[in-house]
Amino acid sequence: MSKRTEKTIVDIAEELQLSVSTVSRALNDHPNISARTKERVKKVAKKIGYRPNALAAGLRNNKSKTIGLIVPRISMFFPATISTIIQNKLQEFGYNLIICQSNDSYEQEVALANTLYSARVDGLVVSTTLYTTDFAHFDIFRNNNIPLVFFDRVPKDYNVKVIKGDDYRGGYVATTHLVEKGCKDIVHISGPLTCCLYSDRVAGYKAALQEHGLPSKKNRIFYQELTRENAWQTCEKIFGQQPYPDGIFASNDTTAITIIEYCRKMHLRVPEDVKIVGYSNDPRTEIVTPSISSVDQYPAMMGERVVAVLMELINGRQSAEPRYSQEIIPIQLIERQSSAGKSKTGKKKLTLS
Structure with missing residues (x-):
């Protein structure tokens, strides 16, 4: 198989009997080159398969x-x-x-x-x-x-x-929303704390619980890569024994969607038995049933x-x-069906500034 020979502006110049500098200016739409010459040069360039050498041009002007x-x-x-x-x-x-x-x-x-x-x-x-x-x-x-x-x-x-x-505020707003809806036992599924996103969201979650007089329990926070597989395994732990939580704040929407699926398997009603808030406002949150409340970033x-x-x-x-x-x-909390309604023991709705 023969090696392909790269065409250059020299080939265009030879075919049109023009100088290399004229061809270069024509290809770059220089104002001093006539429209007719530009058209002729570009037509031949296309015919012979000429490709501008962006790397070489970048080396000349120090810009890629x-x-x-x-x-x-x-x-x-x-x-x-x-x-x-x-x-x-x-x-x-x-x-x-x-x-x-x-x-x-x-x-x-x-x-x-x-x-x-x-x-x-x-x-x-x-x-x-x-x-x-x-x-x-x-x-x-x-x-x-x-x-x-x-x-x-x-x-x-x-x-x-x-x-x-504003991930701290995102965690705070999501958790406060669940408290306003009457939740008193709120699980948080977080990503690894080595990532700033999740350390900030966890801090917001804890701050909201403290502000509303609810305990922050180590066994109610889970740290993991936020995949569907990990979410399913965590649901097995969460719902493996009573008491079940009445609210879950998930740090991404893939996890929130998986929780909906798991609750359906367990015959738990969302939002009546457990309310759910996700994060990112993934378009999927609008089309699942029930639709999922989520934090828009x-x-x-x-x-x-x-x-x-x-x-x-x-x-x-x-x-x-x-x-x-x-x-x-x-950020902004988008409220949908997964956290709708309010339990009989719920507190008065709190206004977020």
């Missing part, structure tokens, strides 16, 4: 016009939605996006960071793994003044730009802010010197 993005799993609703927003917004600024997923592997995250640095990206956006506590593999970006923005799953003490949801707002901050760094409108800066995106 490419941004790297590392997310845990592209299959999850929240990172998938934000990835789409980031890509669409970056295209408005003339940037392309390389999307990589760490699969929640710290080792893979390290490898991806090194790969994207070698690919000469103009900036890097990261949502870390569940277990990332050492961020040294991102030092090469900071040390070389390459814009670096973390979102959603973020470091707490690493000098970078951080954009995250405003992924579109977060994605737009990530790009805005990144562009400010790239264009020098923010200091390139690495320093910690945090921006909080608000």
Whole structure:
């Protein structure tokens, strides 16, 4: 099989009897080149299969016009939605996006960071793994003044730009909502505390219980990767013995949906016997029966802010010197059927500011 010969602007110039510089300007829509010449050049370029060498152009002007993005799993609703927003917004600024997923592997995250640095990206956006506590593999970006923005799953003490949801308030609001609905024994299913999201949500959950005079019990909090399989196993523990909880706050919607399924298997009524609140406002929460109350994290707002901050760094409108800066995106509880109604012993409804 013969090796393919890459066509260059020299081939276009020879065919049209033009200078290489004229062809280059025509391909880049230079105003000094006539529309007729541009049309002829582009027609021949298409015919011979010419491909612009973006890497070479990037080396010449020290800009690749490419941004790297590392997310845990592209299959999850929240990172998938934000990835789409980031890509669409970056295209408005003339940037392309390389999307990589760490699969929640710290080792893979390290490898991806090194790969994207070698690919000469103009900036890097990261949502870390569940277990990332050492961020040294991102030092090469900071040390070389390459814009670096973390979102959603973020470091707490690493000098970078951080954009995250109000997870403490999310945990507080979700738990307070269940208390308002009359729940007195509330289980919380959390992710690993190595991840800032879940440590903040647990803190909000505990604060809400304390504020309303309810105990925080160790055997009512579960820490795990928030998969369907883990949720099912946790349900077996929760409902394996009496007394059953009357409320469950789950730190993602996959877990909340699984709890609905398990309650159906146990012939427990939702929301009459147990009320449920999830997190992320995944579209699935609206179409399951009963529909699930969930905390909306405003992924579109977060994605737009990530790009805005990144562009400010790239264009020098923010200091390139690495320093910690945090921006909080608000949350909102979306009430649906899974937490509707109120028990006879329920307290008066509490208003959240």
